[in-house]
Amino acid sequence: xxxxATCGGDAGSAGSAVATASKSNVTSFQRRGPxxxxxxDSGPRLVSITGTRPSVRNGQLLVSTGLPALDQLLGGGLAxxxxxxxxxxxxxxxSSLLFKYFLAEGIVNGHTLLVASANEDPxxxxxELPAPLLDDNCKKEFxxxxxxxxxxxSNIKMKIAWRYQLLPxxxxxxxxxxxxxxxxxxxKRIPQELIEASKWHGFFLPEKIPSTLKxxxxxxxxxxxxxxxxxxxxxxxxxxxxxxxxxxxxNILRIGIQNLGSPxxxxxxxxxxxxxxxxxxxxxxxxxxxxxxxxLSVCIITMPTHLIQxxxxxxxxxxxxxxxxxxxxxxxxxxxxxxxYKDYHGLIHIRQIPRLNNLVCDESDVKDLGFKLKRKLFxxxxxxxxxxxxxxxxxxxxxxxxxxxxxxxxARAWLFSQx
Amino acid sequence: MFPELNNLLNTTxxxxxxxxxxxxxxxxxxxxxxxxxxxxxxxxxxxKVCFVALIxxxxxxxxxxxxxxxxxxxxxxxxxxxxxxxxxxAVDVFFQPQEKPHPLQFLREANAGNLKPLFxxxxxxxxxxxxxxAGWTYPVLLVDxxxxxxxxxxxxxxxxxxxxxxxxxxxxxxxxxxxVLVHDSGDVEDEENDILLNGxxxxxxxxxxxxxxxxxxxxxxxxxxxxxxxxxxxxxSQRDQSLTYQYKIQxxxxxxxxxxxSPAVL
Numbered sequence: 001x002x003x004x005a006t007c008g009g010d011a012g013s014a015g016s017a018v019a020t021a022s023k024s025n026v027t028s029f030q031r032r033g034p035x036x037x038x039x040x041d042s043g044p045r046l047v048s049i050t051g052t053r054p055s056v057r058n059g060q061l062l063v064s065t066g067l068p069a070l071d072q073l074l075g076g077g078l079a080x081x082x083x084x085x086x087x088x089x090x091x092x093x094x095s096s097l098l099f100k101y102f103l104a105e106g107i108v109n110g111h112t113l114l115v116a117s118a119n120e121d122p123x124x125x126x127x128e129l130p131a132p133l134l135d136d137n138c139k140k141e142f143x144x145x146x147x148x149x150x151x152x153x154s155n156i157k158m159k160i161a162w163r164y165q166l167l168p169x170x171x172x173x174x175x176x177x178x179x180x181x182x183x184x185x186x187x188k189r190i191p192q193e194l195i196e197a198s199k200w201h202g203f204f205l206p207e208k209i210p211s212t213l214k215x216x217x218x219x220x221x222x223x224x225x226x227x228x229x230x231x232x233x234x235x236x237x238x239x240x241x242x243x244x245x246x247x248x249x250x251n252i253l254r255i256g257i258q259n260l261g262s263p264x265x266x267x268x269x270x271x272x273x274x275x276x277x278x279x280x281x282x283x284x285x286x287x288x289x290x291x292x293x294x295x296l297s298v299c300i301i302t303m304p305t306h307l308i309q310x311x312x313x314x315x316x317x318x319x320x321x322x323x324x325x326x327x328x329x330x331x332x333x334x335x336x337x338x339x340x341y342k343d344y345h346g347l348i349h350i351r352q353i354p355r356l357n358n359l360v361c362d363e364s365d366v367k368d369l370g371f372k373l374k375r376k377l378f379x380x381x382x383x384x385x386x387x388x389x390x391x392x393x394x395x396x397x398x399x400x401x402x403x404x405x406x407x408x409x410x411a412r413a414w415l416f417s418q419x
Numbered sequence: 420m421f422p423e424l425n426n427l428l429n430t431t432x433x434x435x436x437x438x439x440x441x442x443x444x445x446x447x448x449x450x451x452x453x454x455x456x457x458x459x460x461x462x463x464x465x466x467k468v469c470f471v472a473l474i475x476x477x478x479x480x481x482x483x484x485x486x487x488x489x490x491x492x493x494x495x496x497x498x499x500x501x502x503x504x505x506x507x508x509a510v511d512v513f514f515q516p517q518e519k520p521h522p523l524q525f526l527r528e529a530n531a532g533n534l535k536p537l538f539x540x541x542x543x544x545x546x547x548x549x550x551x552x553a554g555w556t557y558p559v560l561l562v563d564x565x566x567x568x569x570x571x572x573x574x575x576x577x578x579x580x581x582x583x584x585x586x587x588x589x590x591x592x593x594x595x596x597x598x599v600l601v602h603d604s605g606d607v608e609d610e611e612n613d614i615l616l617n618g619x620x621x622x623x624x625x626x627x628x629x630x631x632x633x634x635x636x637x638x639x640x641x642x643x644x645x646x647x648x649x650x651x652x653x654x655x656s657q658r659d660q661s662l663t664y665q666y667k668i669q670x671x672x673x674x675x676x677x678x679x680x681s682p683a684v685l
Contacts, residue, residue, distance in 0.1 A: 058482070219529045232514055279572035283526060286571060287513050290506035293476045312609035316570035319474075319602060356475075357482040359452050359668050365638055 049250055049296075051109025052080065053180050058357045063111075063252055063298055066101030068181040069380040073350055073369070074323060075362025077180070080252060081293045082322035082354060083285070087305040089329035089346060092259070094371070095302045097130075097378060098327070099256055101184055102300045104129040106198075106254035108182050113200035114234055114255045116227055118264035122202030125258070126195050130184035185376045203230050205265065221277050223265040224284040231255060232291055241295035253297035260284075261303045270307035278313065285320045324351040327371075344370035348380055420460035420487060421452075421673045427646065427664060428625075432464035437557050438590045439597075440582075442623035444616060446603035447631035448642045452668055454563045455480070457598045459487040462494055466595070467555035469544040471537070473505035473567045486671045499555060501544035505567070531574045534581035542588055545595065558595035560585055565619075566602040566612060575614040582619065603628075622651055629666075639683035640665050644675065 055062050055076050062077030065084065071077045078084055084102075088095040106113050107129065115122035208226050220228075234240075239247025261269050261281050268275035292299055301321075305314050318324050329346035330336045348369045355361040370383035425431055443453045458480065461468050472480060481491040494500035503522060512521045522540040525532035545558040568578050582599065589595045601619060604612050620626060626647040632640060648660045664675045676682070 219527055228513070232510075279570070282570045283572065286506070286567070287509050287526070290508075290510040290513075293506050294510065311607050312604060312612070315602075315604050315607050315609060316566075319566060320570060355449060355451065357479050358670075359455065359483060359486070359673070360670060363636070367636060 049252060051105070051111060051180065052252065053077070055079070057362060060356055062180075063109075063254075064105050064181040065098075065300075066103075066105035066182070066184065067098065067378060067380070068183070069378075070098075070325070071181055073364050073380065074353060075364075078298055078323065079354070079356055080296055080298050082298060082356070083289055083292060084298075084300045084323045084325065085317070085321040086300065086302045087324065087326035087351070088259075088302050089327040089331075090306060091329070091331060092302070092304070093331070094327050094329055094346060094373075094378075096258070097186065097373075098325075099258060099300060099302050100125070100129050101378070103254065103256050104132065104184055104190060105182060106252075107190065107194055107200075108132050109252075110198070111252045111254045112238065112240075113198065114203065114231065114253060115200060115258075116203035116205075116230070116256065117258040118205040118223065118262065119259060121204050122200070126200065126202075127189065129190040129195075130186045131188040131190050132194075133183040133185050183377060186373065186378065187376050201230075201234055203227060219280075220283055221266040221280040223267070224280055227257070228284065228287055228291075231288070235291060235295045235297065240297055251296070253295065255292075255297055255299040257299065257301045259304060260301050261305075261308065269313060270304060270309065273309040278310070282313070282316050282320055285317060289320065289322075318352055321352070322354040322356075325349070326351050341370075343372065344381075344383065345372045346370065347383070420456050420463060423675045424456055424673065425460070427662065427675060432460055435460075435464055435596075436624075437594045437596060439624040440586055440590060440619075440622055441596065441598045441625045441627065442619050443598065443600040443627050443629075444603050445600070445629040446605050448629055450600060450602075450627075450629035451475075451563070452673055453627055453629060454561065454598075454600055455483050455487060456673075458491075458561060459484055459489040461559045461561070461596070462489045462491075462499065465499075465554075465556050467499060467501075467545060467558045468494075469501045469503075469541055469558065469560050471503045471505070471541070471560070471562045474563055476506055477502055477504050503540065525573060526571065531572055531577060533577045534568070534573065538581055538584045538588075541585055545589060545593060547593070558589055558593050560589050560595070560597045562597075562599040564600035564602065565615065566600075569609075569611050569615060575611040575618070578615055579618045582622070586622070624649055624651065632665075639667060640681045641668050642666060643678070 049061075052061050052063050053076075054060065057075070061080045062071075063080060064071050065074070065078050086095050086098055103113055103115065103126070105111075113126075115125055117125060203226075205223050205226070208230075235253065236244055237247070238244075238253070240251075240253045259265075261267055263270055267277055267280055269278065269281055288299065291297075303317070305317070305326075308314055326349040327346060328349065330341055330344065331346075335341045348371045350364070350367075350369070353361045353363055366382050368383045369380055371378065371380045420432070430436070441457070443450055443457075445451075445453075458468070458470065462484075470480075477491070484491045491500060491502070495502055505523065508521065508523050509526055511517075512523050512526055517524070520536040520539070522537040524536045525534065541560055545560065547558075565578055565582075569575065582597070585597055589597050599619065601616050602612070603616055626645075626649065628645040628647070630643045630645065632642060643663060643665050646662045646664075650659070663678060665678050665681060666673050666675045667681065
């Protein structure tokens with residue numbers, strides 16, 4: 001089933017450009033089996049990049065978002081050359097956490113980072129990244145969780161619904177020593193050595209000098225022009241697009257832009273409905289995506305869409321992005337005290353998944369997803385309102401790693417434990 | 420191209436109509452499979468195709484085209500396909516100063532520009548090149564998609580003007596076809612998009628509208644396709660013919676069935 005032809009994908013052309021620059025006749029991306037990459041094969045044949053793997057569906061090169069649960073929802077990971085847009089929750093608590101997971105994943109994998117922000121110094125953002133869970137530590141964490149969740153009767157032979165016994169046992173917990181997707185401890189800071197060993201570029205808007213680009217004054221907001229120039233400069237200088245003959249880059253550039261569209265960037269899209277720079281943000285997204293498609297980079301953007309006054313603009317932004325994920329936290333809303341939602345911190349909506357190189361996309365069947373910051377880990381779970389045992393509305397969460405059938409088994413085991 | 424869709428539209432690559440404007444629109448779902456269908460359809464019909472691809476890159480269409488049986492790289496090399504890759508050109512026009520007007524010149528302009536450079540590009544691409552030509556049947560303009568132009572700051576009137584000029588040149592003068600895709604924003608109040616959609620609906624001969632199901636996401640039925648044949652030039656004493664089908668997109672094809680007759684349900 002695996003085709004031998006060059007791996008498809010928007011980064012394919014960049015990959016082959018990189019390969020020709022490196023004096024070998026083989027393109028960097030060839031379709032391989034879906035095992036985690038991370039080892040450099042001997043010989044010039046296949047040079048794989050740490051922290052990436054080809055997608056099972058179409059051979060597209062994927063990177064992890066830093067949250068394995070989110071990777072699964074997005075069809076395996078984030079495709080190289082695409083934009084992940086996160087619609088911020090109301091107080092920007094969980095969206096900045098996802099932002100940090102993304103950057104931390106880049107540091108752990110050795111990718112180059114580019115952090116852009118208008119309100120926080122990138123160096124400070126990097127100091128606050130969560131610490132990665134090493135293999136033996138996280139195994140211990142999950143063993144405890146499994147113990148708390150397992151019911152004593154789950155091993156009894158089932159008498160009534162015996163078919164469910166035949167279902168495969170669900171696997172909880174991360175696959176240890178997987179090089180794609182890591183788990184992070186949100187309560188600890190990343191070790192200083194890891195930050196110092198990583199390569200990163202920061203863009204802090206208040207510190208940047210005026211741009212020299214000859215663009216007509218009102219075409220794009222000043223902050224956006226500077227940021228685009230900065231990104232394009234890094235991509236060219238470090239050879240992520242293969243056009244620089246001196247640099248032969250075989251690494252991924254992870255770009256993180258925080259609070260794009262907020263007034264601190266000079267954009268009035270969150271203040272008025274029909275401002276002067278109403279198309280500045282969409283033009284920025286368009287040119288940014290053009291830069292990403294022709295280079296080995298991937299971008300995460302958090303945007304306060306709940307503040308955007310003109311709802312049509314949100315539709316435009318969604319169409320111009322590849323993946324759109326919306327976060328809705330319960331803080332401050334009436335749902336915080338609602339007993340139905342007591343186990344969750346918020347809901348997560350996967351608004352759009354791209355169809356890249358394909359007619360179909362890996363849309364997951366489950367649309368009702370809740371998230372919670374469980375002690376130290378950010379989990380995404382299928383949110384079901386179940387049948388109460390005594391007539392009251394209780395519900396049983398299941399983890400997302402299982403299929404629907406296995407989750408039913410777990411649910412059934414829970415039900416039995418109540419009797 | 421999808422053979423089932425050809426049957427529904429009652430066309431084959433050999434005997435397709437000429438001089439027509441086809442409007443593709445999608446509401447609450449992704450209608451890009453229709454673009455892939457028409458691209459491979461016209462390439463198989465041996466037409467000269469000018470594809471203005473504003474939303475995805477060349478390799479995306481190429482890989483899907485290979486699944487549908489056309490090779491875009493080869494078509495481009497032998498001159499059958501003229502491909503304007505919007506994303507790549509946007510980077511060029513934005514970062515490097517241009518001497519002569521670039522098709523996407525409006526990205527550098529502050530006020531709402533016009534699409535004259537883009538029209539010049541299309542006209543240049545599709546004009547018949549003398550008698551020594553490889554003998555393409557008729558020219559076709561394909562645009563994916565027009566809503567991107569609106570979101571980049573152009574007005575609906577500018578886009579309608581562009582389509583009008585294209586129709587005059589491609590449909591009337593060169594007896595070719597024009598196929599465009601527009602997103603329908605639905606309940607979101609996007610005035611400019613509504614003006615564009617209504618304006619184009621009145622000018623087109625064939626409207627294909629892909630809609631998401633009203634009941635939400637379904638794994639076996641991805642949406643509903645409404646086909647509407649129109650006669651914009653003649654006074655319509657008779658009603659336009661309209662058909663509705665539901666569809667499911669698979670890896671290499673799309674299967675269509677009557678409403679409620681999905682194989683998963685029966």
